[in-house]
Amino acid sequence: MEYCETRHHEKTPSLLLFLSVFLSVSAFPQTPKVNADRLHQSLMQLSSFGKNAAGGTDRVAFSKYDLEARVFVQGLMKEGGLDVSIDFAGNIIGRKAGKNPNLKPIALGSHIDEVPNGGDYDGPVGSMGAIEVLKIFSENNITTQHPLEVIIFTNEEGGVIGSRALVGSLSNEALQVVSNSGLTQYEGIKLLGGYPERIPEMKRTRGDLAAFLELHIEQGGILDAEKLDIGIVEGIVAIEWWEFTFVGKANHAGTTPMNKRNDPMLPAARFVLAVNEIVNSHEGRQVGTVGKIQAFPGTGNVIPGEVKVNVELRDLSSEKIWNIYAELEAKATELASTSETQLDIRHIEVASKPALADPMIREIIKTQAEKLGLSTKSLPSGAGHDAQEMARIASMGMIFIPSKDGISHAPAEFSSKEDIANGANVLLQTILALDQKLNSKN
Numbered sequence: 001m002e003y004c005e006t007r008h009h010e011k012t013p014s015l016l017l018f019l020s021v022f023l024s025v026s027a028f029p030q031t032p033k034v035n036a037d038r039l040h041q042s043l044m045q046l047s048s049f050g051k052n053a054a055g056g057t058d059r060v061a062f063s064k065y066d067l068e069a070r071v072f073v074q075g076l077m078k079e080g081g082l083d084v085s086i087d088f089a090g091n092i093i094g095r096k097a098g099k100n101p102n103l104k105p106i107a108l109g110s111h112i113d114e115v116p117n118g119g120d121y122d123g124p125v126g127s128m129g130a131i132e133v134l135k136i137f138s139e140n141n142i143t144t145q146h147p148l149e150v151i152i153f154t155n156e157e158g159g160v161i162g163s164r165a166l167v168g169s170l171s172n173e174a175l176q177v178v179s180n181s182g183l184t185q186y187e188g189i190k191l192l193g194g195y196p197e198r199i200p201e202m203k204r205t206r207g208d209l210a211a212f213l214e215l216h217i218e219q220g221g222i223l224d225a226e227k228l229d230i231g232i233v234e235g236i237v238a239i240e241w242w243e244f245t246f247v248g249k250a251n252h253a254g255t256t257p258m259n260k261r262n263d264p265m266l267p268a269a270r271f272v273l274a275v276n277e278i279v280n281s282h283e284g285r286q287v288g289t290v291g292k293i294q295a296f297p298g299t300g301n302v303i304p305g306e307v308k309v310n311v312e313l314r315d316l317s318s319e320k321i322w323n324i325y326a327e328l329e330a331k332a333t334e335l336a337s338t339s340e341t342q343l344d345i346r347h348i349e350v351a352s353k354p355a356l357a358d359p360m361i362r363e364i365i366k367t368q369a370e371k372l373g374l375s376t377k378s379l380p381s382g383a384g385h386d387a388q389e390m391a392r393i394a395s396m397g398m399i400f401i402p403s404k405d406g407i408s409h410a411p412a413e414f415s416s417k418e419d420i421a422n423g424a425n426v427l428l429q430t431i432l433a434l435d436q437k438l439n440s441k442n
Contacts, residue, residue, distance in 0.1 A: 036421035039132040047120035056117035056411035061155035062181040062188030080135035088202045089165035090192030092152040098144050104210040105147040111156035119413025126215040127152050129424040144435040146210050153386045163389035168203035209394040210438050214387040215427045217415050221406025229374035229422050231400025232365050236381045236388040237314040239352035240321050244332050247342040250305030267335035268307040274331045286315035316354050316380050355388040361397030368429035399426050
């Protein structure tokens with residue numbers, strides 16, 4: 001008996017050390033991967049709601065197709081063992097309990113509404129990918145320390161309505177804006193089963209979520225052109241708009257000599273070229289666009305009296321945007337002076353501030369992608385997303401997958417089944433690694 005006890009004491013430390021090392025490698029040593037075929041099938045089923053004759057999707061928010069698709073999505077969530085509810089803004093939320101109810105949830109998700117005649121992947125990849133990941137967890141009895149929430153946001157394409165409501169930045173004025181369905185946001189949310197008058201009650205603040213993750217197609221051609229698997233989003237760019245108005249003198253196009261004209265189109269045209277030159281003169285990945293020009297009165301036989309030029313600047317740095325704007329303002333002022341026209345500049349508020357991804361989450365995404373043998377690239381998101389709003393209240397991370405030829409918001413939008421599965425698997429592994437990382441800090 002004494003001999004057995006002595007052996008027991010000698011071996012126990014070694015056994016405990018072995019177990020400690022084994023468990024520290026991963027809390028889920030045999031974590032399965034997503035079911036690529038099932039995920040693709042879910043996406044194709046979702047795409048059938050609102051498919052038009054041209055091959056695009058007309059599943060705009062609050063339409064009958066949106067309503068039908070939401071029923072389908074809620075069914076998938078319930079199949080995955082999630083507790084499903086609709087919040088006051090119409091967001092669909094599927095919850096999975098964690099081991100520690102005192103911890104804040106890790107949220108993930110995207111949207112299912114589309115632009116008119118849109119594609120099948122912008123939004124749905126992140127939505128169906130999130131649901132598939134949690135299905136895998138349920139099927140394999142994987143329970144994270146943190147609770148998990150899958151959020152399908154209301155009307156992302158119409159102004160990130162659901163995510164703005166969730167973080168408390170959706171105004172009463174915004175609720176009266178008419179959506180692509182013809183309904184106001186207020187009317188549409190009521191149709192979804194929400195309570196727009198109670199939206200202020202659902203506001204979440206910083207600390208209410210442990211983190212937010214969104215899987216999305218790139219909507220650009222970088223990953224596809226460079227044959228890369230995963231994009232690690234550095235942040236979502238700020239967007240600023242200005243309207244530059246050059247004012248001259250309207251006059252008859254046939255009877256006014258060229259040297260007697262006060263034509264505002266000339267400085268406006270030179271300014272359009274200057275926008276491209278000035279934006280390109282700065283190092284970095286900022287972009288500047290003139291997407292709208294209006295001449296008044298706008299007829300071919302009249303020298304315009306007024307020309308409006310709309311300029312959009314995007315970058316991860318608001319400071320850089322405003323520095324570039326200062327140069328544009330100076331150039332426009334110079335052009336107006338030398339052409340003897342007047343200049344008016346109006347800043348147009350678009351409520352789009354930069355949202356930087358959390359460095360820790362970015363590193364986790366990179367590590368997990370590389371463990372899966374996938375190539376990666378860090379890059380900014382030039383488009384807005386629900387994650388941009390969620391970054392106001394939680395640490396945020398985004399995972400991009402390639403978009404074929406960089407096409408998005410069009411019927412030709414496409415991401416392969418393999419790329420979609422790769423993104424979903426990175427999302428799955430990121431959740432598990434983030435859950436452990438955050439839990440170790442508590």
